[in-house]
Amino acid sequence: MFTLENLTKIYQHRGEEVHALDKITMEIVQGSFVVVTGGSGSGKTTLLLTLGGIIHPTSGSLRVKGASLYDYSSNQLAAYRNRTVGFVLQTFNLVPYLTALENVMIPMLLNRDLEEEPQNRAANLLDQLGLSSRQHFLPRELSIGQQQRVAIARALANDPDVILADEPTGNLDPKLSLEILRILKDLNQKESRTIIMVTHSPAAVEFGTKTFRLDQGRLVA
Amino acid sequence: MNSKFSFTTVIWREIWQRKSRLISGLLTITLGIAVIIGIESVTSVSKEVVKKKLDLLGANILVLPQATSVDDYYSADIDAPTFPEEYVERIATSMLPGVDNLSPKLSRRIKVSGYPIVLTGIMPSNELASKPIWQASGLMAADLKLACATSSNPSDTTRLDPSLKRATIDSLAATDVWVGSMVAERLKLATGGGVTLEGKKFKVAHVLPETGTVDDNRIFAHLHSVQQLLGTGSQTSAIEIMGCCSAISDGLLGKLRNILPDTRIITINSIVNTQIETNKLMSKVSLILLVIIVVVGSIAIGNYMWANVEERRKEIGTLITIGFTRGRIYRLFLTKSLILGLVGGTLGYVLGTLAAMVLGPQLAGLTISPIPIYLLWSLIVASTIALVGSWYPVYRAARLDPALIMQET
Numbered sequence: 210m211f212t213l214e215n216l217t218k219i220y221q222h223r224g225e226e227v228h229a230l231d232k233i234t235m236e237i238v239q240g241s242f243v244v245v246t247g248g249s250g251s252g253k254t255t256l257l258l259t260l261g262g263i264i265h266p267t268s269g270s271l272r273v274k275g276a277s278l279y280d281y282s283s284n285q286l287a288a289y290r291n292r293t294v295g296f297v298l299q300t301f302n303l304v305p306y307l308t309a310l311e312n313v314m315i316p317m318l319l320n321r322d323l324e325e326e327p328q329n330r331a332a333n334l335l336d337q338l339g340l341s342s343r344q345h346f347l348p349r350e351l352s353i354g355q356q357q358r359v360a361i362a363r364a365l366a367n368d369p370d371v372i373l374a375d376e377p378t379g380n381l382d383p384k385l386s387l388e389i390l391r392i393l394k395d396l397n398q399k400e401s402r403t404i405i406m407v408t409h410s411p412a413a414v415e416f417g418t419k420t421f422r423l424d425q426g427r428l429v430a
Numbered sequence: 431m432n433s434k435f436s437f438t439t440v441i442w443r444e445i446w447q448r449k450s451r452l453i454s455g456l457l458t459i460t461l462g463i464a465v466i467i468g469i470e471s472v473t474s475v476s477k478e479v480v481k482k483k484l485d486l487l488g489a490n491i492l493v494l495p496q497a498t499s500v501d502d503y504y505s506a507d508i509d510a511p512t513f514p515e516e517y518v519e520r521i522a523t524s525m526l527p528g529v530d531n532l533s534p535k536l537s538r539r540i541k542v543s544g545y546p547i548v549l550t551g552i553m554p555s556n557e558l559a560s561k562p563i564w565q566a567s568g569l570m571a572a573d574l575k576l577a578c579a580t581s582s583n584p585s586d587t588t589r590l591d592p593s594l595k596r597a598t599i600d601s602l603a604a605t606d607v608w609v610g611s612m613v614a615e616r617l618k619l620a621t622g623g624g625v626t627l628e629g630k631k632f633k634v635a636h637v638l639p640e641t642g643t644v645d646d647n648r649i650f651a652h653l654h655s656v657q658q659l660l661g662t663g664s665q666t667s668a669i670e671i672m673g674c675c676s677a678i679s680d681g682l683l684g685k686l687r688n689i690l691p692d693t694r695i696i697t698i699n700s701i702v703n704t705q706i707e708t709n710k711l712m713s714k715v716s717l718i719l720l721v722i723i724v725v726v727g728s729i730a731i732g733n734y735m736w737a738n739v740e741e742r743r744k745e746i747g748t749l750i751t752i753g754f755t756r757g758r759i760y761r762l763f764l765t766k767s768l769i770l771g772l773v774g775g776t777l778g779y780v781l782g783t784l785a786a787m788v789l790g791p792q793l794a795g796l797t798i799s800p801i802p803i804y805l806l807w808s809l810i811v812a813s814t815i816a817l818v819g820s821w822y823p824v825y826r827a828a829r830l831d832p833a834l835i836m837q838e839t
Contacts, residue, residue, distance in 0.1 A: 261751065263750065263751065283755060283756070284755060287753045287754065287755045288753065289753075290750070290751060290752065290753045291752060291753025292753070296751040296752070298748075298751075300744075302744060302745075302747070302748040302751075303748075304440075304745055304748065305447070305745075306443045306444050306446075306447030306448065307440065307443055311435055311439070311440075311443070314435050315440070315749075315752060316752045316753060318435070318436065318437060318440075319752075319753045319754070319758075327435065328435065347447075363752070366752075
């Protein structure tokens, strides 16, 4: 699915170079559940956003199903983010003035190839995640666990092959964390979606089929 | 509602879900535009009032025969050589912009009861307007006032000190005269009385107020009566013109000289200069106020939009992750700015106009009417300010590293 070769991302910080990613080479197989671990500043989120077509690498190559991702035009990259990958973030990042249903429908606004009626699809996704009675609630009216489930539903809106999850349980208590991890596991096992999850939680590591560890931008395990 | 979920829905939801911010943003735009419209409405009317008052100082251009010597504007027409009365029609039919209140004159010194006076034949304005040739060319009295827009309403003239105004006589019978104050005093003439001029009896229709000029020593009669009395035929010795001051500065005198090449055309420099300078000053003051308010308004609106965009940085990062291009993010934010600009512009126009209409008469004695074209200007200015004010913060936010934005809590 993803082939990374010497992927490097260098930031300039106060005149000094910071290697967020340092010659990362790895292969991520379609249908795997990859867990990326590492301490703060190790480059986990940078790697995830690079895989998501958001951060352009400084050098190296990143191929998705054989195509060089960063040779895409900006519109192609936007379409990639919209349809091939779905993001689940630590802080949920729901649009605060839209209902749960509308939050799930936002990515569908950009997808003209969607066969299913957007509102029905969004309602079905929320139903699958146990939120059928919360469709018309605003994010502030939902619990933290419910907000993260809405975020997962939004990530699934356009039926992506890959879910990119950045510390999805970082703001949740252990019980809710387990609930979210099970949902992601189900998406991987039952729907064969590739899951790439960045986490520093030891418990979360157990859900992965493959684990990578980063330290100061380098792949150490 | 959800079945029609679209980008427009997203914009409206954002606007309505944040009502307090919406009100504060709209209030900023509305008040900014209201101040601009209020001041502009008052200034616009003030400029017209000042212009009218300046025009009421009287005629400021004098057309004389070429051979006339000019020592004093007010007495230049006395005993001057003459030219054909037809020259009046030439000016009127030329339709020169800025020509107002043409007044042909024929003046001669005569003695009345042994006392020397100046007999001046004038053409009352109602006869000027009804001349067949002017009607044939589509000219009416009102057309002559287009450029200066001096009101023909007599009540307007009451604001001016009568002594400063050189009388425009609306109607005058063939046997009536208007008498200058000094003549009336010396000859003991009063309104309703009679006076004999060159052997013919006239009725004193009006005694003019003192002006401090040679006019006080004049008796005004109908031009055709004076022509007949003096045996000059259809000749005049001068044409007084009330020229619009801006038209004078735009070369009206040169255009008049082209029409009447064998005449001498002079102006009262003091009046013309005052008119031009005052109008220029009013225009400058108006422009300065407009610039200050637009700049201050832009900063206030820009500040609001900046705060709004800053507040939504995380949202921008989120939208990028779900596939929004930067162009679409611009459209999302700038459409909102445009909506706020249009609504704020309309409300500002209404509020500013109402404020000017209510406060104008109370504070400045000015009657102010709505100026519809200002609605268009309000919409343009408010939308431009809102778009410019929000463009840079949106541009900046759309180019920030999404990784940094999304990690903000």
